[in-house]
Amino acid sequence: MPSRSYRRSSSSSDGEGCVVGIGVVAVLSIAVAIAAFGSDEEEVPEVVADCVIATEQADGTYQVVDDRFCDGSSHAAYYHWLYGSSTTDRAGYVRGGTRTLPANTNVTSRNGTVIRGGFGSSSKGGVGG
Template sequence: MRKASRSIPLGVVGAVSALVMSGCASADDVTADCVMAAPDGSGAYQIVDDRYCDGGSHASYFWYYGGTASNGHVRGGTTVRPQNVNITSRSGKYITRGGFGFSKGGGGGG
């Protein structure tokens, strides 16, 4: 008994490979806010100037990623620094470029 073999055109394999690789290399954009370490009574964090978070973590301030800002406070994000994304502070000072670990500028997370 012989098994039939199907061939896949080389162009299809190349197109699928390119599609998969573009998905791996693409990066989302995430906004970071420098915030006071203790949330307020509603669970939101008070946004402070980026300079308090420049150069890394501090006991009183840290970067807060994602979330929605309103009236000088942010909520709905995370203190865990996301990987393989473009991170920019709302003021544009803090930038990390995503994809395969390449980064430039900015300080660490909290």
């Protein structure tokens, strides 16, 4: 009986293909991780502010006034910014929110006044209190 000898092909695709495939997966994984973490810095939460008369109404709402009353001048005892409030069925009134300026957010009034541009940047128009 003739002896058979089998020889393995010296093709380099067996081992190198696997290494290349793993390398590509690793690079793609790192790219996805960088994109995911990098996007956090770009996506700053948006908060709406309303300049309101400081006195809360009996129904728990606040009357909205022009932004100029919350400019940080001597009107502070009568008016303040209310952050994150929601509109009501009653035109010119809002409910809820907080008087505390939210950290790490972009804050803009419903009238377009920029209160703060996120991550501790300076404020325009004053901070209510």
